[in-house]
Amino acid sequence: MSKKPRPSSGRTFAAIVAVIAVILLAIILVGNFSGGSDNSGENSGENLETSGQPLKGEEDAPVTVVEFGDYKCPACQNFHESVVPEIESQFVESGDAAFHYVHYPFLSEDSTTAAEFSEAVYGELGDEAFWNFHDTLFANQPQNESGNYFDQERLTELLRETASGEEVTTVVEAYENGTYEEEVENDRSMAEDLGVNSTPSVFVNGELFEGDSYQELLDMIAEEAGE
DSSP states (O other), rough: OOOOOOHHHHHHHHHHHHHHHHHHHHHHHHHHHHTOOTTTTTTTTTEEEEEEESSOOOOOOOEEEEEETTTTOOHHHHHHTTHHHHHHIIITTTTTTEEEEEOOOOHHHHHHHHHHHHHHHHHHHHHHHHHHHHHHHHHHSSSSSSOSSSHHHHHHHHHHTSOOOOHHHHHHHHHTTTTTHHHHHHHHHHHHTTTOSSSSEEHHHEOOOOSSSSHHHHHHHHHTTOO
């Protein structure tokens, strides 16, 4: 009696691989249709918290514009000098928009130093002092992103340009005590939760601006303001 030939090991292995491939494909298809990959929070703005962030304008304005920035970032400097004034004159001053700045330091070590020092200015002295210091930092941004340019000594001297001696002492003490380190880490975590991977990144009423020009951003704000 002849026996039925046994399949070769090569054919058996190929069959197993084919079965596994079919199973994986089925899992992928189910995931695509049932939302198996949860990216609902990324770039959607649902994790965007503006309470306690530096503010220009009125908190209850119909449009909320939020910039994530780094003081060592040249593109942020350009945005600060050429676009933010337009947002202020067209929308903030009229009461149509509120503008917030959120620290997202990632370019170098002193990006974090500048953010923590700036956060101390905001926490100890308030919005007006913060924006004055904010402007000073961008006006004194180094040409090279690398290096430890914004160290404590330089930041202290820059603050002296816009604050009194007593105010400077208060801020320096808060910075040295690490009082606002957690706030900067919270800002960084929020940026990462939102999928922010570059600066400046701007959200308008919780939606990430992804246009090709800053004029498109102004148009987006105007549309949200009903203009």
